[in-house]
Structure formats: structure tokens, C-alpha cells
Amino acid sequence: MTDFDAHIPALALGQLFETGKRTPGEATDDYLARARELDPDHRIYVRLTEARARTEAAAATDRARRGMRLHPLDGVPLSWKDIFDSAGTVTAGGSLALKDRIPDHDAVVLARAAQAGSVCLGKTSMSEFAFSGLGVNPTCGTPVNPFDEVTERVPGGSSAGAAVALARGLCAGSIGTDTGGSVRIPSAWNGLVGLKTTAGRLSLKGTLPLAATFDTIGPLARNVADANALFSLLTGDKPADLSGSSLAGLTLWLPGGIGWSSLDAGIANAVDAALRKLIHKGVRIIEHPIPELDAIDSLLNKSANRLVAEAYANWAETIRSHEGEIYPPVVERVMAGEGIAAHDLLKADEERRRLTQGYLDRTAGIDAIVIPTVAISPPPIGKLVEGGPDYFKANSLALRNTRLANQLGLCALTLPVGFDAHGIPVGMMLQAHPDTEEKLLRMGTAIEKALH
Structure with a gap:
């Protein structure tokens, strides 16, 4: 490995390519070498795509030398969830x-990101079928949260490897999915x-499904500017203009209630x-109070x-034919769908639509709703591997706040705002109306600047 900052923001790395101070080929080689050295048991990357990465990096290096870069992230090495x-x-959904x-x-x-010149380093580990907010996957490997050097704690899921790869400097940005919090929790x-995008904003074609009604795709990044650039890779549009982002006139709503209840030590203090x-x-x-938030939690x-x-x-058919190969808590969660009656589901759908409209009407004119991203600190992996009550309680608490935005069809952004009692980062979540990602990113930029 050459001497370079593996934790450099993605846009800053792209700027080095622009000025010729570094090449995509060099950066790609360095990230691949770090992945081989720091992830020898493939708990973070289930597989590296080395040949593809080097081919893409060589093409990006040539474009940079000729002054023909396609995007601010042209040549920047990224990780992609195994979904x-x-x-x-192989794309196996962690199973x-x-x-x-x-x-x-x-x-x-x-394909869209590759056409804009980004480099695919490999596929990152995840909860099986993306069905967990914890990131525990004994069959394919659970990456360890890097912020506790004594106790192995869960990374958050389901985009577990996506987060840990970025946090440990094994890529410059990551792409994950979020059905109930799977980008925001990790x-x-x-x-x-x-960034949790609005359902339908990005194409899910070629993405393994969990629940198409709620599945979304989004970036994990070092800062808001990087998240904005990564989002533009996924949409195929130009990055939103974040210049001049300001707190002037910003109104935030603190709803109390379910989003602020039963918080672990240090989380409320940080937010x-x-x-x-x-x-x-x-x-x-x-x-x-926003009663619709508590009501949607109750409905869930x-x-x-x-x-x-x-x-x-x-996934029921796959589970029935491969049950011995699949993590039992995932089997239990998926197969719980077998007993859901159609008339009960239709009633719940109608109630969710009613609550969604009520929420949108109530919060019209407000820039964002603010709640802690996750109510609990990441628990030790060892206590959860066997499944059982501890696993399901922790998973429910991890997902409790984030899943609200998925159920209500919102977009949302989590920002790091400090540390909890265990020294683990704490996220503050901004929820905004559907299809307002660009406004949310500008708001996030101003808040990020004010806090840091």
C-alpha cells in the first residue's frame, strides 16, 4: 500500500484525481490491499471484484489524464451491498x-454509477435477505463495529459491511438499501x-427484494456532500447544488413520543x-406530539x-428448500408472514394510508422532524448469535425509529452528532416529505457545518 489517507472523503479523492495528484488506479490498488489485509476472513467484503475494479480504475485514470472525467466521483472506489x-x-443477498x-x-x-465512472471494489456483507437491523449473519460473517476495541458489537444492518467498510477505510463510499432502516442504522x-431515499425514487431493477413497497436504495458517506454526490450517481442526474446552504428560516419539529422514548444512556444527551x-x-x-408516529408504530x-x-x-419458497442453510431468526421472521390474512392486511394498508395522509397534512410547512436515529447502543454480537428473545428485542429496538419513515413513505437523513456511553457514535435523524431529497441534503449540509 502507498502512503495515503484511506478515510479521505469521496469528493476530496475525486479532486485529487482531477488535479493529477493521485490516480484512480493507485487508489483502487490501495483500497484492495487494505481489504485483503484488514478483512482476511471476509466479514466485511463477502467478495472483492478485483478484476472489474482494476479495469474500471484504468479507464478512469486514462480519462483523468485526458481531462475527460465524467462525474465528480469518476474513478472513486465504492463498495456495493451484496444485494x-x-x-x-455472485449476488447472494447475504445467504x-x-x-x-x-x-x-x-x-x-x-450500471448507472459505472457509466459515470465510479469503481466497484466488491460486494459487502449484509443480514440475510436484508431482514434485520442488527447485521448479525453467522453463516456468511458478521462485521464488527469498529468503535469498541474490547467487545465485539453489532455493526447495524442490514447494510452491515457497507458501513464498516467505509468506517474502516476500505472504500471511499458505500451503497446500501433501506427497507426499515438498513442504511440509517449502520x-x-x-x-x-x-440517506434513505423515497420509495420509487431509484430503480430497484436488479436489486434483490425484501418488500418492494418499502425497499429503497441509498448511500452511506463520510459527509453530506459525499452523500449528495453518491445520490447523483444513482439517479444519473447532476449533484444538487449545496452552495449557500443555510440555517436561516429552518424549522425543526421534535415530536417526543415513541421516537424519544426508552433511549440508551448518552443517546438523548448527544442529540x-x-x-x-x-x-x-x-x-x-x-x-x-405527532400522534401519527405513535399510531404507525402501534400498527406495525x-x-x-x-x-x-x-x-x-x-423468500418462503427459498427458505423451505434451504432452511438448514439460513440463520434461524431470519427464518422465523420471514415465515411469520404465512399466517397473515388478506383481509387483515388490506385493513392495515388502509390504516397506513390514512396515517400517512394525516402525518403529511400535520407536518406541512415544517422542514424536518427530528428524532434519534437509533434508540439503543449496538449490543454485543455474542449475546445475539443464538437468536431468541434477546435477538428479537434488540432488533425491534434498533428498527423502531427508522422504520417510521419507510412506513410513511418519507425520505430521511442521519447525521453523526456525538457518542453514547459506550463511545459508539450517535445519529440524529431528519425526516422530510417524499421526494424532497435535494432539500434535505441542503438542510443537512447547513446542520453539519453548524455542528462541526
């Missing part, structure tokens, strides 16, 4: 049951920025401290859960 099809490379699945084509978002627990800084800088804060705790029903429709 995105990549031509000629041994799909270990022989080799797609012929890239997922739409991967981002929060690894000190990263994570409160961030909000105090923002108030000091002129941000207007409204504190008032009933038996007729569409996410579970769709997961069952997608």
Missing part, C-alpha cells in the same frame, strides 16, 4: 441459499451520514446537545404487517 446484481459475480446465483447484468443503479452506529447548538445558531424548534406491532407479508412472498 445489487453485478454481471458475472448461502443463493451462493450459486450469478446474474448476467448489473443492477440499474450499479450509518448511525458507525459515525456516518446515511440534545446538537439541538442546543442549532437553537443557538437561530434554528426554530417546535416541540409537540400488530400481526398484519405488509413488510413481513411481502418478505414471505419473496
